[in-house]
Amino acid sequence: MNSSLMTSLLWFVAILAMIPAALWLLKRTPVGGAGSSALMKNIAVLPLSANQRIVTVEVGAGESRQWLVLGVTPASITTLHTMAPVDGAVPPAAPGGPAFAGLLAKFHKPAGGPDAR
Incomplete structure (x- = not known):
């Protein structure tokens, strides 16, 4: 060659x-964008319609949150609305998360259960 x-x-190959x-x-x-989460954090989202939603955002750091x-x-x-952060609040799971998990659990049957053939 x-x-x-x-x-x-x-x-x-080196450039690729x-x-x-x-x-x-x-x-x-x-x-x-890796460092931006310290000053602003998404807490919750509530969709109202296809084009409207209510969002709770935490801004600031330390005592000025x-x-x-x-x-x-x-x-x-x-x-x-503006409010002080709720201590010990855990952001909820993603929308549709727990409801989907519950629906999936209804249809899931254990492998060794009475319905196994």
Whole structure:
């Protein structure tokens, strides 16, 4: 094989390998959004319709933390209420999570149960 062809092929493979590495690194730096969770955190989302929802967001850090209850529509975002964070509050699971798990449990039958054949 020609030396210049082999060099070009190696550079091509090196550049292809650097693309996923650069994306992985970008995702874990503040530039890629990894550091933004310290100042703002999504607490809960309540969908009202296809275009409207109520969102609770925690903003700030330390003693200056606040929860904002926001009304979100395609045209605007409106602050509905501002409150102090509830101590020990755990954000609820993703919408549809527990209900789907309960529905799945109804239809799941154990392998050694009375219905096994």
